[in-house]
Amino acid sequence: MQARIKTLVVATVVALPLAAQAAEPLKIGILTDMSGVYAGVGGKGSVIAAELAAADAGGKVLGRPIQIVAADHQNKADIGVSKAREWFDTQGVAMINDLTNSGVGIAVQRLGTEKKRITINNGAGSTALTNKECGPYGVHYAYDTYALAKGTATALMKQGLNSWFFLQADYAFGQSLQNDAAAIVSGMGGKVLGTVKHPLATTDFSSYLLQAQSSGAKVVGLANAGGDFVNGVKQAKEFGLKQTLVGLLVFDSDIKALGLNTAQGMKFTTAYSWELTPEMEAFGKRFFAKAGFMPTMTQAGVYSSTMHYLNAVKAAGSDDADAVMKKMRSTPINDFFAKKGVIRADGRMVHDMYLVEVLKPSESKGPWDQLRLVATIPGDVAFKPLSASECSLVKK
Amino acid sequence: MDISFSAVLSQIMLGLNNGAFYALLSLGLAVIFGMLNVVNFAHGAFYMLGAFAALLGLDYLPRLLGSDVGIGFWSALLLGPLLVGLLGVLIEKTMLQRLYKVDHLYGLLLTFGLALIFEGVLTNYFNVAGEPYSGKPAMLEGAVNLGFMVFPAYRLFSIVFSLLVCFAVWYLAERTRLGSYLRAGTENPDVARAFGIDVPMLRSLTYFLGVALAGLAGVVAAPIYSVSPKMGSDLIIVVFAVVVIGGMGSIMGAIVTGLALGLLEGAVKVFYPPLANTVIFIVMALVLLWRPAGLFGKER
Incomplete structure (x- = not known):
């Protein structure tokens, strides 16, 4: 004891x-x-x-x-x-x-x-x-939305794709992304022909896509992300949209969900991909x-x-x-x-940041081989300069 | 914004697509309300269960059984409504039946509670954002050029199919002997019983029919929209508005208003998109002020 x-x-x-x-x-x-x-x-x-x-x-x-x-x-x-x-x-x-x-x-x-x-x-x-x-x-x-818009919109404007129509997720992020992209398009002499807002987690994009189609814009910019982006692109294919479809925020997982057949040739801006x-x-x-x-x-x-x-x-x-x-x-x-x-x-x-392009199915060597590096965008060009920041913590 | 004629036509086609869904769903609600006097708030949940029946049959059942082939779209079109309808009968026999004699409110509360339970259980297991249904039949892949627009073949099919089903149900309820039994059994159960009609059995059959229609709409919707536990509750409010506008209990009213409101919504999307989600409710408020029993309803 x-x-x-x-x-x-x-x-x-x-x-x-x-x-x-x-x-x-x-x-x-x-x-x-x-x-x-x-x-x-x-x-x-x-x-x-x-x-x-x-x-x-x-x-x-x-x-x-x-x-x-x-x-x-x-x-x-x-x-x-x-x-x-x-x-x-x-x-x-x-x-x-x-x-x-x-x-x-x-x-x-x-x-x-x-x-x-x-x-x-x-x-x-x-x-x-x-x-x-x-x-x-x-x-x-x-x-951030500035860096994404800067990378992607600049690259497309340089190809002469200078009239845009936006599909925008209707909350803080979509607004921020659309604003930043529209500013770059107009800043480079392009035109924004219209914007339509959709609620977060929309299942049916058909009506918005038809509006984009009838606007006659060369580019349909998707200022949304994740499942909304994937659904939007799928339905654009379903309705046979002929315009250049651009995702302003695209993740590797979205390309995986869409498949290379649907996504091939798309250009977008990213901060990371395992292939880079x-x-x-x-x-x-x-x-x-x-x-x-x-x-x-x-x-x-x-x-x-x-x-x-x-x-x-x-x-x-x-x-x-x-x-x-x-x-x-x-x-x-x-x-x-x-x-x-x-x-x-x-x-x-x-x-x-990195501008990338989605591979053709024939170019892919494996299930996750889906992107090709087009250009590296140096940090000081990619992001909004500190001098332009509206943050109250920045001493000017 | 300049609006071209073809843009309006295109949106109208999409409106027709939505309207056909509204019609199919509000039809089931109208049948249940008109014949059983039950405000079936679980209708959206049954629609969602129909879509899940198609999804599970195609993707999960084979995985469970270890086989290669799942239940395809055409079989799901038959099995989905059947399963959902049987679940409805089970609910009718065990619960709903006890509430026919009391106020509407009790049936409404019961079905609303059931809807929350179905949704809650499925939310535990499935992504709320929805899972894609990959069983679209090969013959309905691709798109049809209608001249003014390119319209996906499957959506065209869903419009035609929904309208056929709506007409068949109207014919069954209004023009056949079985339909007259159904109406007799609910309008005056005592007299119907005196004529030797099995009234409880007819009521179960009616609930089966109404709920199976919701399940059928779910299967048809699966290839177009993502299958998600919330898909029913997103739609049910609009569908109730359709039934109220058409007149509670009027079968033809439900079909015609469903289509008309789908078209109206489509047209509004062209002229002033932000109003599209609200326009149905504005119409509802106006109709209630002008004709409280709805456009096709009779004052009771």
Whole structure:
């Protein structure tokens, strides 16, 4: 009996500090669309990417285990914000990543400013995040609508495709993408013949497509994404649309869903594809081994930014948002995703973007061999210059 | 924006396409309301289940059984409504039957609850954004050139097929002996019973028919729209508006208003797109002010 009590005491004494340590993991939240139109873009792939980053960091930072938590915001800003609030207030989540859907992304970044917590947008595209809505703890990492529009619209205008009709997802992101693209088209002497707005997650695009057809525009620009983009392109084929169809935000997963037969020849701008460089390929293959599909630029961005965040926590010696942000801004990002990437005062992470073209079925060598690099767009050309930013944090 | 004649015609074709769906769905609702006095809020859910029956039969059943061939579109066109209809009969026999004698509100609450349950269960397992149905028959692939527009062959088929079904149901209910039994059994059950008509059996049959129509509409819709747990609730409000405008319980009213409102919606999409989602409800409000029983309904 005595011996048993002794062992118990010894066990408790040994276990106590361990338990105290285990009780305080560093939590990173992946807030994303798990079941809607953008589930393929972010979704569980983003959770896998974050887990991969946590594992690559050794599973621990500053002696604390790294824990990835995830939730579905259902593309609704109110649900996203209440989840984020719960995470910040009661779960001790230190940073939220992914944030696919600009409506949710903007709302959660605002909450981050209020609560002094870091939010990293990899899924949301709206440039409002680094302009009117910018915040001291908000980072816009993978891409934004300005960079997408700049890359794609410029390339098509140079081919003489100078009259456009837009199909736009009717919320913050679609508006931002259409505005940016229309500005580039008119800035280069082209014409915007019309725009029609459709609700997020539209199943029937036929009426909008017919309006695009009868406008006589040379280009039909799809200022939407994910499932909406895929449905729009499929139905354009169904109705025999003859105009040049352009996706302003296209992910590798969309091309996979459409198939090369339907998507061949399309040009679009991206921040990442496993086919672009050997380093990107190495990451893509590691991700594929865990997920069973190749990562999108959002998912690749989640990995890269989570890694950058963890390194900053390590360097700062604390998870205090001000200290970590300072380190994140002062350290350039050099990995498979970005070379000399910099987080500016407005929160924009500046890195190179890539103009790519979808291969013909005969050119493809495997199930995920679908793109060809057309041009690399240097970061300072791709993104809106800091001098033009409307962010109040930028000193002018 | 200058509007060309062919643009209007094209939108009208699409309107006809939507209108045919509205007609098919509101027809089932009108049959159920007219004969059973039940406001069937689960109608959208049955439509959704019809589409899922087609999807599951084609993609999931073979995987489950380990076979190569699933249930194709043509078989689904028969099996989908049948399965959905049988589920309807089960619900009618076990639950709905008990509510005929009480206020409409109880039937409405029951069917609304059932709709939420069906939707909730399927949302657990399927993507709300919808899954594509790949079973479109090969002979209906491609598009037909109508002169003013290129129209997908399958959509053309769905218009013609829906209209044929609508007419067949109208004929069955209004022009055949079985139809007269059905109407007699619901209009005056006591007298009908005195003539030796099995009234409870006729009621089940009526619910089967109404619900099977929703299931059929679901199967026809599967190749056009993505199959999703929410597809029914998106449509049901519009369909109810159609039934209210046409006059609750009027079969011909449901068919004609369904088509007319589809066309109106199509026309509005050309002239002022943002109004397209609202125009049906504006018409509904006006009709209710002017003729509270609906365009084809009789005051009771």
